[in-house]
Amino acid sequence: MDELLAGKEPRPRERADAARNRAKVLDAAAGLFASRDPRAVTMDDIAKAAGVGRGTLYRRYPDTTSIALALLDEHERGLQEKLLRGEPPLGPGAPPGERLAAFYEAMVDLLDAHIDLVLGAEAGGERLTTGAYGFWRAHVRALLAEANVPEPDVMADVLLAPLASEVYAHQRERGQTSQRIKAALRRLALAATGEGR
Amino acid sequence: MDELLAGKEPRPRERADAARNRAKVLDAAAGLFASRDPRAVTMDDIAKAAGVGRGTLYRRYPDTTSIALALLDEHERGLQEKLLRGEPPLGPGAPPGERLAAFYEAMVDLLDAHIDLVLGAEAGGERLTTGAYGFWRAHVRALLAEANVPEPDVMADVLLAPLASEVYAHQRERGQTSQRIKAALRRLALAATGEGR
DNA sequence: GGCACAAGCGGACGCGTTGTCCATTTATTC
DNA sequence: GAATAAATGGACAACGCGTCCGCTTGTGCC
Numbered sequence: 001m002d003e004l005l006a007g008k009e010p011r012p013r014e015r016a017d018a019a020r021n022r023a024k025v026l027d028a029a030a031g032l033f034a035s036r037d038p039r040a041v042t043m044d045d046i047a048k049a050a051g052v053g054r055g056t057l058y059r060r061y062p063d064t065t066s067i068a069l070a071l072l073d074e075h076e077r078g079l080q081e082k083l084l085r086g087e088p089p090l091g092p093g094a095p096p097g098e099r100l101a102a103f104y105e106a107m108v109d110l111l112d113a114h115i116d117l118v119l120g121a122e123a124g125g126e127r128l129t130t131g132a133y134g135f136w137r138a139h140v141r142a143l144l145a146e147a148n149v150p151e152p153d154v155m156a157d158v159l160l161a162p163l164a165s166e167v168y169a170h171q172r173e174r175g176q177t178s179q180r181i182k183a184a185l186r187r188l189a190l191a192a193t194g195e196g197r
Numbered sequence: 198m199d200e201l202l203a204g205k206e207p208r209p210r211e212r213a214d215a216a217r218n219r220a221k222v223l224d225a226a227a228g229l230f231a232s233r234d235p236r237a238v239t240m241d242d243i244a245k246a247a248g249v250g251r252g253t254l255y256r257r258y259p260d261t262t263s264i265a266l267a268l269l270d271e272h273e274r275g276l277q278e279k280l281l282r283g284e285p286p287l288g289p290g291a292p293p294g295e296r297l298a299a300f301y302e303a304m305v306d307l308l309d310a311h312i313d314l315v316l317g318a319e320a321g322g323e324r325l326t327t328g329a330y331g332f333w334r335a336h337v338r339a340l341l342a343e344a345n346v347p348e349p350d351v352m353a354d355v356l357l358a359p360l361a362s363e364v365y366a367h368q369r370e371r372g373q374t375s376q377r378i379k380a381a382l383r384r385l386a387l388a389a390t391g392e393g394r
Numbered sequence: 395g396g397c398a399c400a401a402g403c404g405g406a407c408g409c410g411t412t413g414t415c416c417a418t419t420t421a422t423t424c
Numbered sequence: 425g426a427a428t429a430a431a432t433g434g435a436c437a438a439c440g441c442g443t444c445c446g447c448t449t450g451t452g453c454c
Contacts, residue, residue: 015421015430039322042411053433058413125236125322128367154381157368161358170325176351184351191388212401212450239440250404255442 024050025057029067030117038068038120068120069130075114076132079106083139096143097195100159103139104185111168112178118165127164128157136160147193159192221247222254226264227314235265235317265317266327272311273329276303280336293344294392297337297356301382304333308365309375315362324361325354333357344390356389 014022028050032041041064047057061067088094089102111118127133137156144152144159161167162185171181190196211219225247229238238261244254258264285291286299308315324330334353341349341356358364359382368378387393 017421018431021432043413044411047433054412054435055414055416055433056431057433059431062413122322125363128363150384151377151381153371154368154373154377155385157364158359158381158385161361161364162355164358164361164364166322166325167354167358167361171351171354174350180348180351184348184355187347188352188355188389191391191393192385194388194393196388196391196393214450215402218403240442241440244404251406251441252404252443252445253402254404256402259442 021050021052021056022060024052025060025067026071029064030071033068033071033116033120038116039123041120063124065121065124065126068117068123069132072114072117072121073132075110075117076135079110080135082106095193095195096147097190097193100140100143100189100193101186103143104163104189105182107136107163108168108178108182108185111163111165115165115169115172119169122165133160136163144193147195149193155192159188162188218247218249218253219257222249222257222264223268226261227268230265230268230313230317235313236320238317260321262318262321262323265314265320266329269311269314269318269329272307272314273332276307277332279303292390292392293340294387294390297340297386297390298383300336300340301360301386302379304360305365305375305379305382308360308362312362312366312369316366319362330357333360341390344392346390352389356385359385 025046029041029046032045032049043054043057043064046064046067047054050057061070082090083103085091089098090106092099094102121127121130137160140159141152141156144155149155168181172178187196222243226238226243229235229242229246240251240254240261243261243264244251247254258267279287280300282288286295287303289296291299318324318327334357337356338349338353341352346352365378369375384393
């Protein structure tokens with residue numbers, strides 16, 4: 001209980017060489033994820049590319065998924081910020097269906113920009129237990145509740161499912177454009193919230 | 198071109214011991230998938246449990262996914278038959294929204310009954326390239342087209358996404374009942390086809 | 395019934411990935 | 425610059441994969 005009040009430096013600050021290596025690792029990993037099938041990147045690959053030993057890598061990250069997640073994190077934070085405090089329709093102020101549609105559109109843009117990282121991050125199929133996923137679910141759930149949709153808890157997971165990276169990647173591979181996907185998701189958002197008409 | 202007309206026995210019929218082993222393998226695999234995390238079952242496990250060698254296993258199945266798929270196949274065939282030629286609302290005759298809702302309900306029942314197999318079958322995240330998935334997509338696409346939904350190709354994948362085994366398993370783990378999930382999906386089906394009202 | 399031959403079998407092998415462990419090196423503090 | 429703690433990196437054991445090939449067993453024919 002005391003620790004909470006104690007101070008601002010619970011951990012004694014990162015050592016200079018450690019910080020340098022963290023940067024090297026993230027840098028090398030970003031390159032690897034972008035340059036080949038992100039699901040095939042191994043811990044050894046990253047260690048070699050970063051010029052550090054396996055042990056050093058495992059000290060910080062338990063697996064490749066968590067590295068992709070770390071890289072993804074900053075991009076997701078930007079969107080999360082906009083959802084909480086940005087301008088409508090992404091931020092508060094617009095009707096829930098419109099906000100949901102805007103969220104879909106932003107997520108598709110995010111998938112497009114970082115599909116390699118998202119694929120790498122979901123390699124284990126553990127997306128649903130991620131902190132980020134929890135955020136998205138809470139957001140969608142709140143919008144659904146605001147629109148008086150029944151079973152918002154179930155519906156939130158349902159409406160997030162199409163954003164799974166495999167689904168999106170598969171659609172793109174089959175020739176769909178992000179435009180068409182966005183259009184379909186917008187219609188879904190409006191229909192699900194009863195704003196269809 | 199001739200082979201098509203040639204005869205009924207392109208392959209010389211399966212040997213007795215081979216058939217016996219196939220049965221042993223499928224039997225043992227079903228037990229394993231049911232009794233532990235299906236994603237953690239290995240080819241070695243199945244070989245040991247079935248009392249056959251690794252080579253024997255690989256002769257027929259390239260990986261655990263295909264074994265789970267083989268087990269799942271007969272269950273899926275039943276539903277596919279009903280969709281094509283069964284009574285409404287599952288079969289032809291009912292309005293598309295109702296048929297989609299009925300399809301959702303049947304799929305949830307199928308997930309409930311064989312969640313272990315479905316999890317085992319999707320272990321690689323290759324669900325979307327499966328023959329079965331192609332069938333579901335074609336079915337949903339046809340219903341959407343019938344309801345004059347725009348972008349039926351995109352929408353079909355979108356509306357199938359919530360049926361991913363991980364999503365369903367995750368919802369059940371979070372305390373949702375199949376009842377509530379069915380109810381939410383029914384509403385989604387009606388909303389997406391414009392039969393909401 | 396016995397024989398020849400193809401089909402089927404199974405375990406050993408080589409490979410690549412994982413995660414851990416610890417002797418050594420390096421940064422920080424006084 | 426000495427003392428201490430943190431960080432490093434590569435060796436190691438365990439594991440799963442997929443293949444290969446000498447041996448066994450079923451099947452069709454005489």
